[in-house]
Amino acid sequence: MKRGETVKTKTDAEIVLDRKMVTLHNRMVWDLERCIGCQIGPLTCPKDAITHVPGVVENGHLVKRASADIDPEKCIFCGMCAVMCPTNAITAWVDGKVEVPVQKFEAFPTLVESTKFAGALFDWERRDFVIDNCPTNVISFDEEKETLVVDQQHCIRCRQCEVASDGAFQVVQPWEGTVELFREKCVEGCTACADICPTRALHIAENGELALADYYCIKCGACMQVCPIKATTETYDITFESHGVTYTRAHERITNRAELPIVVDRWRVKHTPVESGAWVQALMRLADDKAGMVEIDRKRALRRKDLLKALKGASLFLEE
């Protein structure tokens, strides 16, 4: 290894990339226990450094979780994946501090998301229930301040607490979109998606059947990745213009929507304003194509240059 070359260390629990120069030390950490193999990382990465590792489904159950793997030669430590990861499995470090270079240089936005707690509105009887109910175990009771606190860094914004607390918790999810379950299309007896769903939106109902509570869904799409009925896709080029140059980028489109038991569509993401080609490109790959483009709130998009750019590309595509 020459100085400045990236070193990858992989254990069952995490993948760590280290790039050490004397005056700069970059590190990316993928927490494999949080990773659900959802495809958002691979779609976000501008260098295609992340690959999806499929899960293993046996007899309708997930026996090995889907996850991700990283090519150390391609990663450039931009940190875009860390921003977009829906389960906060990825952390970018610069010189020992958590820092996302693309955000520091305003080439990438911060997603607008939050989980707030109003103690006054809370029925404290439910305290332990709400804490236990959180699928990611990020709510705890602060003895000193006598209130419930949320580990914001690891909260996945599933809104389980919101429902469980009867509204004392207020969650803002970054992604808007839809999720639909068509039970009749499922493989008999399969509940693999419930095994991967990080939010319990997909769950086994009291009657023993697979059920969807779409309010909790964070639109990560991990369920589609483990579903034995695979989406087939075709690639097409999206042409878009930026800074006076017309680019094309390969994009995937599902061709067998009608056969799929579970379909997640991402339409729009809330984020701080940003002027960046990298963001436009990430968005173009992440937001589901047709539905996403049609549903995007045009008025709001007009106010935000970046989305406008996304739309420019999209309009080209829509015309074809």
Add this chain to the structure above:
Amino acid sequence: MAEIKEKGNGHGRETEDLRIGVYVCHCGSNIASVVTPSEVVEYAKTLPGVVIAKEHRYMCSDPGQALIQQDIKEFGLNRVVVAACSVAMHEPTFRACISDAGLNPFMFEMANIREHSSWVHSHEKAAATHKAKEIVASAVAKVSYVRPLDMFEVPVTRRAMIIGGGIAGISAALDLADMKIDTYLVEKTPTIGGRMAQLDKTFPTMDCSICIEAPKMVDVGKNPYIHLLTYSEVKEVSGYIGNFKVKVERKPRYVSLDKCTGCGLCEEVCPISVPNEFEEGLGPRKAIYVPMAQAVPSIYTIDMDACIRCYKCVEACGSLSAIDFAQEPEIVELDIGAIIVATGYDTWNPEAIEEYGFGVYENVTTMMEIERLHCAGGPTVGEFVRPSDGKVPETLALIQCVGSRDKRYHEYCSGFCCMYTIKNAMLLKWLYPEMDITIFRIDIRTPGKTYEEFYERAREAGIHFIQGRPSEIIEDPATKNLTVHAENIATGQHVALEVEMVGLANAAIPSDGAVDLGRVLTVPNDTHGWFLESHPKLKPLDTPTEGIYLAGSAQGPKDIPASVAQGSGAAGRASRVLNAGTWEIDPIVAYVDPERCINSKGGKCTICAQACPYGAVINLPGTGEASRIVPAKCHGCGTCVAECPQNAITQHHFTDGQIVAQIHALLADEPETKVLAFICRWCSGMGADNAGVSHFEYPANTRNILVMCAGRVDRDFVMEAFRLGAGAVLVSGCHPQDCHYIEGRNHAEDRMEKLAGQLEKLGISPGRFRVESVSATEGAKWARIMRDLNEVIQDLGVAAIEAENEAARPQLTKRLRRMREVPEVDYLLRLVESAPLRDLPSQTQRAFDAGIGKKVVQEPCATVPAEADACKACAIAEACETLGAATKGGA
């Protein structure tokens, strides 16, 4: 545009009888102390056609040459043989000598009785003398069949190209520009400057490296005669001296050269940091970058492998609009008269030496890293810190010869490491007087001017030197300190020295891609990959390819003074050609006898076109037109000659007749005891010379026939040798990557492999025929091969060899029937066999009528007149047109 003219200095003795003069040189005692010249002279007098034979202490001296010239006049000599040293050494000398006396320079043959006899058989004087006689006989046989040839005169494009913008390339460019020669400087990185720009101070004067180099870089940037092509690489080179056609690829910088002002605003906003190669990865650069502050041109480049296309830079650049993501690679085509290769060196990755732990132990560094770490312009702004914790180390060990002078990695000495190690120790001692510095060395080599004094100063400064190559470095995982284990040769004791940081003086290696570039240029690289000079002493800046010169570390590690001197030297060599207007090139090209080419009878043969590494053949299968070779494109390897199944192709000065005559001369006496070697004149020939220069002894029963390229060696030659009874036959060329004719030796290898199988079937023991590759520096290997082959002969015994040959002879004779189709060979064989020359078959009659020694002129281009449709189909019609005049009467 290229145009070839025949120069009319041929002389009219061709039809006269043979009148050969043989001159045997003593070379002081170099030859005479082993070979008895007088015996050789007496023997030479008995050879057919020899009218006079003489000896002299130094044939190459003025009196020696005068002797030849006088005899030419007095005895009407029409051919001359000098038995002395290597063709590489003095063939040009004697060609000029006889030319001055009015003979065509090609009516000459060199018999090498020094490198190939006296120097390698000093303990077998009688055998060496006997061998010298046969070498002379072979030269006489060949010279009897040589024909006068005229040099081609080609025009010269007065434009130079330099590959590599280090200090050597910069020096060459500035000198050429001073002569008002348009010069293209091609550099693969975004800036010129090379390795010197990375250095802190320079030995032995300790002046700041970039401070003295930057002004020169700026001069290059400003000079109207120098055209910089940075971030560019040479992709294709065709043509020949004075008339190269070059294709250079300009990689896209994504920043416009005209618009970028180098302000650096883009760099500030770019979010992506990657390791800076210029800083040896010690510090970062952005995705949009200039490698260093003094870069020339001072223009930014986007590294697309790192860029995420956020377009922050576009925004920052604003109205200058210098950033252009639409740029694409661009091919620049240049007409160039002479080329200088100055691609320098790279540093070797010492990870391979696991004992030293580079790449594993953070505080083990390379010496280039140390340069950057104490350089004020470096990533730490001159603060010398160790990588693990950023602290200034109190103790430092520097280890020399890491991967150099080490048989496991690189045998050679990297030349400048001793000096830069001492330099870095001294510099650190200045900066940190308390630092304890120990240098582990094998030897200290200080051959430059004031270098030894520099070493002396280092010792006075309190730097410790331990003689011994460390066996191991061990890291303490807690402190990250390192313990260097070595055997102190001076005291014989084991040393275990704990230090906070280690610097490795890692070997210099040829720059990345040097071998590929060698192939593009058809310039050979030596076994290590360094570009090979034409002659180590007398032509250190020339390459075997005329018109291409070497400067700086591209040829082997060199310090700055030597690189600068070579840059100027190479500029001088190149300007010799560029200022000449026209240049003469060797006429040893191949030509097709149209009557014999099967295509003239409607054949569809493409063999010669496929064999030619230079695309010099106009091949029109199925048109009824014979193939034709464009002389200016032909480099004279002779590969097509050997491949042609019709024996329709001949190579001037290396005709089948001439070579067969040599085979006969060398195998006339006791052939079963002999090793006959067909060797290329470059690698193997120079390797055999190298064995001589190094006085590597080997048995004296070995005989050589020199051709330009192993590719010229026809199967028939090998079969003829065995038919005549040879004990063993060797065909030896360059190593595959070194072939002077790109593919020539590979064709030979394929061809000979097939032949080996056939010979084995005929009962020739496999050890008796061998194909080898020997480089110009592998004298020892050459001697070993010669010993091996001799052993094969000894082991089998003459009787067994005779029996094998006897059994194979009828088949060989049968297979060699076609060789006689070459009129000249048939004529020769009739003479040898004393067969009647009457009733000659018409072809032989033709050869005879023409006079074997009759002058050969370029055949007019009768086959492909410019208007013919065939021309349109022909791949090189363009070249043919331009060469119209050369092909006399064509187009």
